Amino acid sequence: MRLSPLHTQIAADIRAAIRTGRLDIGDPIPSEAQLAQQWQVSRAPVRQALATLRAEGLIGGGPGKPAVVRGRSLGQPFETFLSFSSWVSGLGLVPGQRTVEIARRRADATIADHLGIEPGDAVVEVLRLRTVDGEPAMVERSCFVDAVGRALFDFDCDSGSIYAFLITRGADLSSARHTIDAVVADPTDAALLGIDPGRPLLRERRLAGPAGGPPSEYSDDRYRPDLVTFTIDNAAASAPALSRHAVPELI
Amino acid sequence: MRLSPLHTQIAADIRAAIRTGRLDIGDPIPSEAQLAQQWQVSRAPVRQALATLRAEGLIGGGPGKPAVVRGRSLGQPFETFLSFSSWVSGLGLVPGQRTVEIARRRADATIADHLGIEPGDAVVEVLRLRTVDGEPAMVERSCFVDAVGRALFDFDCDSGSIYAFLITRGADLSSARHTIDAVVADPTDAALLGIDPGRPLLRERRLAGPAGGPPSEYSDDRYRPDLVTFTIDNAAASAPALSRHAVPELI
């Protein structure tokens, strides 16, 4: 008769306490032993709930010390990293996009694994060229699970931010993991970006979706490294801040 | 007598198996029950190890199905960007280094500009090959202002972390700015890393020094993207202000 796992309920309860202010920032949360007694459960589900909240950045704390409420927001920071459009606009430049292809097709094994669906399930893929002041800067290959992506067939992908549109349609893309590496430009990349095949590109792969849930989007974005770089400011013992930079020549 | 927790050892062992190809991409890893029996432990530490690998993106898979190897490259989170040695050690792998050159020379215009000194001022340059379990992974070109770098002539750069040594000598390298892009391997990179010239490399340039003060180090580190990637998780990131600069200060 249990609708959801205990650790999920416990985590949700603490999240609610933080959001409503019943637990304020800086407050210590009840000890694991206390929570276990309140819920009449063992420590295991309590610990799993706290591990989730820790991964979400909501609570902090170390060994020997009680866990402490660290923050209240769940999605807004780093939002600039989620949307190319808003990032470029924020620099006072003009973002643009040319949609090369939008298609519904069946997921291959790689995509299915990343999105946590079955190979053969329907996905919506969008291939777009993103520009800054009209200059090609990035090739975006986004792949959405069908439930989220099908709304894109009602949307003019040349008109602006896909993210902004999908959010108005109720999609939750508040959480993401970005993996950054380098690849060579394939013929498609080269043609779209106006560079020679074989040139190095800065690649950002992104898994986005609701916090704690299965991802709704897998994306492979390839930037011209002479136009866009990523920077991190890192002070020891404090959280790093990440941003995306355009190189000066462009500004 | 336990040097590190069991789950850490188990995770390190599986990471090593993946890195060396003993487990290939797409392969299923042994079941939790098998691992528990191999290690003669209960399921709890095994599960914790797998949870860590899952968070690192190394393995995937769902309920009812065995976990599957998803990738081979080690994802370096931005939080640990301060030291290659400590990052690799923390994964249970063995960091190594081979010093190709250490020299005191006069700063050229580019270096001087980055470090905020005059062209012609003395700097100490170190060129090192960094390895993971003996495998070449990164080429490091570090350049220190003389006041900080001269201590390195008292140091065996093959013996370990330059950062750890300089800090014992009183250097303050607590704050850094990292700029990430992609470049092609030059002949030196290619020879050291054992790859073909022209392959793409993931580059991290770093300005490090005391918080708020002038930088003491400028470094150009080039990673093999098949072995090392960078990751950032904004699943509810902590709140600090995300700096957005209209004009980059580094580059």
Add this chain to the structure above:
DNA sequence: CAGTGGTCTAGACCACACC
């Protein structure tokens, strides 16, 4: 059906922080 991972119980010992 047997095997898998997901969840949970009810204990236990430890290192560490604080008083």
Add this chain to the structure above:
DNA sequence: GTGTGGTCTAGACCACTGG
């Protein structure tokens, strides 16, 4: 000291996947 979280044992039941 006492209390905290970190780790671990040795069981158990469940939902799901696959043959």
